[in-house]
Amino acid sequence: MLVACWSPKGGSGTTVAAVLLALCWGRLSPSEVVVADVAGDVPAALGLPEPTGPGLADWLSAAPDVGADALARIEVDVGKGLRLLPSGARGGGAAGGGARAEALAALLCADPRPVVADCGIADRTPGRQLAAGATLSLAVLRPCYLALRRALAAPVQPSGILLVQEPGRSLQRRDVEDVLGVPVWAEVPLDANLARAVDAGLLSARVPRGVDRVFDKALVAVAG
Numbered sequence: 067m068l069v070a071c072w073s074p075k076g077g078s079g080t081t082v083a084a085v086l087l088a089l090c091w092g093r094l095s096p097s098e099v100v101v102a103d104v105a106g107d108v109p110a111a112l113g114l115p116e117p118t119g120p121g122l123a124d125w126l127s128a129a130p131d132v133g134a135d136a137l138a139r140i141e142v143d144v145g146k147g148l149r150l151l152p153s154g155a156r157g158g159g160a161a162g163g164g165a166r167a168e169a170l171a172a173l174l175c176a177d178p179r180p181v182v183a184d185c186g187i188a189d190r191t192p193g194r195q196l197a198a199g200a201t202l203s204l205a206v207l208r209p210c211y212l213a214l215r216r217a218l219a220a221p222v223q224p225s226g227i228l229l230v231q232e233p234g235r236s237l238q239r240r241d242v243e244d245v246l247g248v249p250v251w252a253e254v255p256l257d258a259n260l261a262r263a264v265d266a267g268l269l270s271a272r273v274p275r276g277v278d279r280v281f282d283k284a285l286v287a288v289a290g
Contacts, residue, residue, distance in 0.1 A: 070200035072185040074216035084184035092147030105186030113267025121154020167192030171199030209237040226251035252284035
């Protein structure tokens with residue numbers, strides 16, 4: 067199963083949401099969970115040094131006959147039951163598109179392990195192809211007019227929404243669901259402890275209490 071996390075605009079918290087989903091899934095899953103770093107920020111969110119070897123950018127730019135075995139060789143064991151498919155672009159995000167990105171989506175969907183992809187902004191390749199070809203496509207949104215406007219025009223139809231709640235917003239969960247026509251699977255609070263864990267590079271060691279319950283709830287929807 068490939069679960070693609072993406073956003074219609076930057077600054078929505080997509081990378082942190084993808085990492086939290088993978089961490090919580092890794093805690094509950096009997097198998098390892100793979101995190102595909104399309105946008106280029108997953109190691110930083112996990113508090114890890116940037117991988118120096120090849121990554122998704124290299125695989126996407128390789129010849130068509132370079133397949134799943136090469137993809138397996140670029141995985142990095144990051145502990146906590148997680149395997150990382152690094153971007154391979156020194157944090158700049160994996161480049162490439164077209165048939166290779168579609169092939170990547172198909173391979174990740176066929177992986178017997180759960181795969182969570184941080185696809186970044188959905189109008190960029192190859193994140194767009196992965197989000198479009200994923201088993202489940204989760205849009206990470208803040209409840210603001212500009213985000214909803216971008217989401218309506220996005221090239222990808224989400225399966226569900228991870229809604230980042232901000233105090234004082236006039237738009238609520240029901241408004242978001244009515245506008246986009248898909249369910250909110252979890253409401254993620256803006257949590258100061260979560261921000262501090264990310265800034266200190268401690269997210270993989272310490273998912274704040276309460277935030278883990280939110281993503282456990284999202285995983286129930288994913289499994290259903």
